Amino acid sequence: MSLRDNAIVAYAETKVMEKSDRDVWVLSGEILEELLDKTGIDKSEIDGLVMAGLTGTGAANPFWAQTTADVLGLEVGFCEQVHVGGCSAAGCVARAAAAIDYGMCEVAFLLFADTHVLEDRTDHSHSYRREWTDPYGLMGPPGAFGLLSRRYEAQYGLDYRMLGKLAVTQRNHALLNENACEKLRVPITIDDYLSSRMIAEPIRLLDCVMRADGAAGLIMMSRRRAKEKGLAKNIIPIGYAERTNFKGGENLVDVTRSGHEICGQKALGAAGIGIEDVASFHPYDDFIIAIMLQLEAFGFCKPGEGVQFIRDHDFSYNGDLPLNTGGGQISAGQAACSSHNLVEAVRQLMGEAGKRQVKNTRNALVTGIGWINYGRNWGSSAALVLVPE
Amino acid sequence: MAKALNDTLGVKRAIKHFDFSEPYWEGTRQKKLVIQYCRVTGKYQHFPRPVSIFTGRRRDIEWREVSGTGVVFSYTITHRGTALFRGVEPYAVVSVTLEVGVNFIANLVNCTAEELKVGLKVKPYWHPLEDGTHLFMFQPDRGAA
Numbered sequence: 001m002s003l004r005d006n007a008i009v010a011y012a013e014t015k016v017m018e019k020s021d022r023d024v025w026v027l028s029g030e031i032l033e034e035l036l037d038k039t040g041i042d043k044s045e046i047d048g049l050v051m052a053g054l055t056g057t058g059a060a061n062p063f064w065a066q067t068t069a070d071v072l073g074l075e076v077g078f079c080e081q082v083h084v085g086g087c088s089a090a091g092c093v094a095r096a097a098a099a100i101d102y103g104m105c106e107v108a109f110l111l112f113a114d115t116h117v118l119e120d121r122t123d124h125s126h127s128y129r130r131e132w133t134d135p136y137g138l139m140g141p142p143g144a145f146g147l148l149s150r151r152y153e154a155q156y157g158l159d160y161r162m163l164g165k166l167a168v169t170q171r172n173h174a175l176l177n178e179n180a181c182e183k184l185r186v187p188i189t190i191d192d193y194l195s196s197r198m199i200a201e202p203i204r205l206l207d208c209v210m211r212a213d214g215a216a217g218l219i220m221m222s223r224r225r226a227k228e229k230g231l232a233k234n235i236i237p238i239g240y241a242e243r244t245n246f247k248g249g250e251n252l253v254d255v256t257r258s259g260h261e262i263c264g265q266k267a268l269g270a271a272g273i274g275i276e277d278v279a280s281f282h283p284y285d286d287f288i289i290a291i292m293l294q295l296e297a298f299g300f301c302k303p304g305e306g307v308q309f310i311r312d313h314d315f316s317y318n319g320d321l322p323l324n325t326g327g328g329q330i331s332a333g334q335a336a337c338s339s340h341n342l343v344e345a346v347r348q349l350m351g352e353a354g355k356r357q358v359k360n361t362r363n364a365l366v367t368g369i370g371w372i373n374y375g376r377n378w379g380s381s382a383a384l385v386l387v388p389e
Numbered sequence: 390m391a392k393a394l395n396d397t398l399g400v401k402r403a404i405k406h407f408d409f410s411e412p413y414w415e416g417t418r419q420k421k422l423v424i425q426y427c428r429v430t431g432k433y434q435h436f437p438r439p440v441s442i443f444t445g446r447r448r449d450i451e452w453r454e455v456s457g458t459g460v461v462f463s464y465t466i467t468h469r470g471t472a473l474f475r476g477v478e479p480y481a482v483v484s485v486t487l488e489v490g491v492n493f494i495a496n497l498v499n500c501t502a503e504e505l506k507v508g509l510k511v512k513p514y515w516h517p518l519e520d521g522t523h524l525f526m527f528q529p530d531r532g533a534a
Contacts, residue, residue: 131410132436135402135524136496137467137474138482146465147484147494154463154507201466201479249442251434251491255463374436375462375484375492 001101003094003270007226007234007389010038011346013216016181016333020115020213024057025071027215028113032072035219039231041107046219048105049076050092052337053083054370056116060123068111078105085370086284087242087382089339094240094384096220106221112339113215128374139200142208144372145287146200152256152289153202156304160202162311163288164193166323167206167330169315170285174327176317176356181212181333207288212333216343223389233350239271239385242368246381256304259381260297260367267383271363275299279360280322280348282341284369285330291323293377294367317356325356342366342384349388363387394466394505395480396498398516400473402524410437412452417523420515422457424491425450435491457513458530459487464497464505485511485527499528
């Protein structure tokens with residue numbers, strides 16, 4: 001057994017809300033119901049619950065996954081919360097597959113539900129922030145990405161219009177995505193991007209992700225079991241890798257480089273494809289420049305050539321490298337434990353993306369970025385390659 | 390005309406220390422920058438950790454006083470501050486590569502937006518706090534060659 005002996009057999013997703021009008025467990029129940037209806041499996045068949053640890057609402061409860069299992073009436077042999085920040089969604093797929101391979105469960109329910117706008121219990125007080133960045137007024141992720149952007153600019157130069165191009169492409173995708181947050185479904189231009197107000201200069205408002213509420217979920221099982229059950233539209237994870245604390249044992253590093261260099265090579269290697277074979281790209285997007293840095297780290301282009309690569313390619317759903325076709329988090333809203341780009345990739349490979357359906361569904365590359373470390377870029381990087389059965 | 394950056398000196402800071410950082414804070418009482426040094430690898434590390442990030446061992450750590458001069462590695466101008474800093478924007482947060490090879494994030498004072506750039510030479514600026522310690526900041530080192 002290995003990663004690729006497993007399948008994602010169904011996905012479900014609520015609309016992204018500026019602020020949820022329902023409790024996080026109501027959203028979780030909606031996801032469970034939709035997945036049961038879609039697959040025809042009985043609730044009693046679910047014996048694995050895998051939840052993303054990236055939750056504001058559940059952050060203060062050390063028993064979050066168990067409590068959720070209880071609330072939903074699930075009896076499971078594998079009850080797990082995955083704590084790699086924004087890599088958690090992709091990380092859940094790998095861990096569910098590992099648990100199925102190992103025999104800890106046979107049918108896994110991957111749940112990404114969060115209402116961190118309605119109720120946020122996140123507490124960063126036991127971290128470097130309290131001594132080393134809070135006293136200087138460095139504003140969390142936007143401040144960190146402000147430092148990262150200026151450094152990139154000093155090393156390589158940076159045409160902000162090209163970051164604007166990515167912002168516009170993602171926004172156009174959100175306009176085609178009925179599940180995207182309504183507040184964000186307004187067209188923008190590159191000039192709108194450039195003139196949006198500065199938050200942590202050079203980070204502008206339209207660089208930033210907006211926190212929102214919502215839920216999503218997946219059902220996974222072995223390919224053999226999926227076949228036995230007659231489930232037809234299956235998506236196979238064929239390569240996964242993650243890296244936490246890249247160069248964490250060094251004191252001074254090039255902040256324009258990240259763990260994606262390593263996990264990209266590993267995941268693509270396991271998948272047996274080259275970067276030039278990637279049919280659609282679904283990079284984690286908390287800030288627009290993170291997308292460009294990933295284009296470089298994964299090897300779409302060389303370090304420092306991201307701007308030129310963006311200039312030369314069309315990232316729209318019908319372009320030569322479709323990118324975050326659901327709008328990404330920046331234009332759909334940072335909801336559902338940052339699972340949006342993963343769920344969109346699954347939807348595309350199942351051929352269910354409607355007006356924004358990509359033509360080439362041979363594969364999809366999904367990534368994660370998790371946590372902000374001191375004076376670098378991010379704490380965790382992940383890469384997941386998916387193909388249709 | 391030079392664009393003013395707020396020095397943030399009016400912001401009241403009450404900082405909760407980790408116990409393994411105390412030697413750093415003790416040093417600031419005498420305006421001394423004291424950071425961690427790994428005696429096995431001969432490298433410095435910042436921020437303070439309970440172990441050497443190079444060897445993983447507690448016993449390899451010692452604390453050494455360093456000059457606090459360096460060059461700006463990167464910077465950001467904050468236009469939307471954290472709750473405590475609301476109303477004092479815009480202000481600069483810089484990441485500075487100290488001479489001993491670590492990056493230190495802090496505020497920059499006595500500097501205009503025009504003057505601030507990657508590569509700018511800076512030196513310490515010590516801001517007194519109510520508990521007798523000082524907050525380490527930077528200011529342009531205009532006398533530097």
